[in-house]
Amino acid sequence: MQGNVLDMILPKRGERRPAGLPIWDESRHMFIVDEHESQAGHRSYKGVRVTDRFAIVEYIGNYHNWCYINAIELYANDGYEYKLVGKCQLGKEFYDAELIRQKTEEMMFAYTKSQYRMLNRAVDEVTLRKQSAALIDSSYRSMINEDTAELMEQLTPLLPKETTYINL
């Protein structure tokens, strides 16, 4: 069975991977979803980082040698579903992990600050920035550690429908 599992995960050309099993890129701590290639040869996909509170979606494009980040979206969990609370559109920006982290921290800060204001509560911006950075940092975690394996069961249903995990 174990040998069959590895053959299923990395099948030969012509054979299918397990249906609905999302791909996790440990190098960038994200799920790779919605991948497609245009007729011009541009390959694009979404990189998704999910926690139980929020999700970050990166719109990534590959062309020849270059990897671009086209947009970043921030979703917040309202208790029922993930709702879009921030979007950053980037034009012809080379993929830069530090830039993406900085932009998502800014979006998280802007969102949480706006929520404080609407609740008519005083906000300490310095503390809020640190908390925003800590929240974003929490999404950059390994999925192959033992302690996060159980989190997969909670998280995979939250991925976009085309990659919903089907329990084998």
Added chain:
Amino acid sequence: MSGSSVSYNEKHNIYLSNGYTSAAGNTYFQGIRLSDRLIVKYDFGQGYAYLFLNGIRLYCYDGYDTKLISSRGYYSQCWNESFARHECLDMLKDYLLSQTRMLRQSVPQSQIEDFAAAMVKSVMATQRPRLR
């Protein structure tokens, strides 16, 4: 690399794409090695004196489609065959491990390592696979 032409370098067992030369005189091109299960794509940058490795991407097959399974970028990394092989191995092991976790299958680490090593070896093997 759809729509672009490639040449095959038999000595290094690698398909090379057309290059793009920047205004600064650096040439960027891609290299591909493939087997019946794994595709390794390298992003090269040829500078004045050195050949740089700018990135490695691994793809697996899903039917006749290819799926990106791992991607790493590098900065000022000179091309080194041994380094590239080690990186591919590392990326592939992480992919296999994460997939087994999601499938809730317990596979010994040693088996994953042996399988990954065999897959990387078959990609590097000096035989010319057929491209369709």
